[in-house]
Each structure stands twice: as C-alpha cells, then as structure tokens.
Amino acid sequence: MKVCPKCGMQLDDNAMFCSKCGAQFSAPNQQNQQQAPVYAVPAPAYDPYDHTSEFDPRDISDNKVFSMLVYLMGAIGIIIALLAANNSKYAAFHVRQALKFTVVEILMWIAAVVTAWLLFIPVFAAAVMSLVFTVIKIICFFQICSGKAKEPAIIRSLKFLK
Secondary structure, three states: OEEOOOOOOEEOOOOOEOOOOOOEOOOHHHHOOOOOOOOOOOOOOOOOOEOHHHOOHHHHHHHHHHHHHHHHOOHHHHHHHHHHOOOOHHHHHHHHHHHHHHHHHHHHHHHHHHOOOOOOHHHHHHHHHHHHHHHHHHHHHHHHHOOOOEOOOOHHHOHHHO
C-alpha cells in the first residue's frame, strides 16, 4: 500500500490519484523505486474553550487571586473580584463564568423545589448536581493556578448562557 504524501490516506499500489484529496502520483514503475514512507503529521490540537491567549500575561499574574475567589467564595468572591480587579479582563472573564454557575444553580434549585412533590427525587438530583458543580469549580480553581482562562465544562455547553 502507498500513502498519499498530501493527506496521508492509504491507497492501492497502482493508484494514480488520491481518492481523498485528488493528488496525482507518478507512474507505477517510477513509484516502485525505493522511497521513504510518508507519514501524516496530525494537526496540533486546538481547544476552542481556552481563552488564555486573549489575555495579557501581566494581567493574569496580577489578578490570579481575585479570579480564584470567584470559584471559592461564590457571590461574595464575585463582588470582591469586581471591586478589587475592576480593570482586569482576566478577572472579568472568570466573574462571567462564575455568574453562569450561579444562574444554573439557581435555576436547578428552583426546578427542584417546584417539582419536590415527586417524592424528593428532583431535590436529590439537584444536590448531586451541586456536588458536580463544586468539583468543576475546584477544577477551575486549579486551572487559574496555572494561569489558564478556560470555559468550565458543562456550563460551556449551555447555549442560553452565551
């Protein structure tokens, strides 16, 4: 089997064109000469939820602690971060993410209370989800420790919060 040097697709030895990208090959007798195998190099990974490169490294360094508070202290941490780091885009990013957590948790508990007459199953589910959110907040805290600005899991998939 030969490998297309352009896209890396494996093809029949007699193929004149790549069936994936359309690249043309030389005649089969020229192809049989000893050539080094061509391997496709995977594209570098891109995380669309990582916004770290959008912020100034000095802003990140100066406002890490305030950004950590929004996940550790909830509403009080959000207020402290807004007052202490009001000019920081990095802290503002994390305040927005923490506010999204707060909105989802409030909606979840409202739904649990409204449907509590269903034998407390929704209240139990809301308590479990609060525990899951706490774990995600801890993960966010450690991402801030390493200077990252990533949208938190679960929250980023909720399109009504965009």
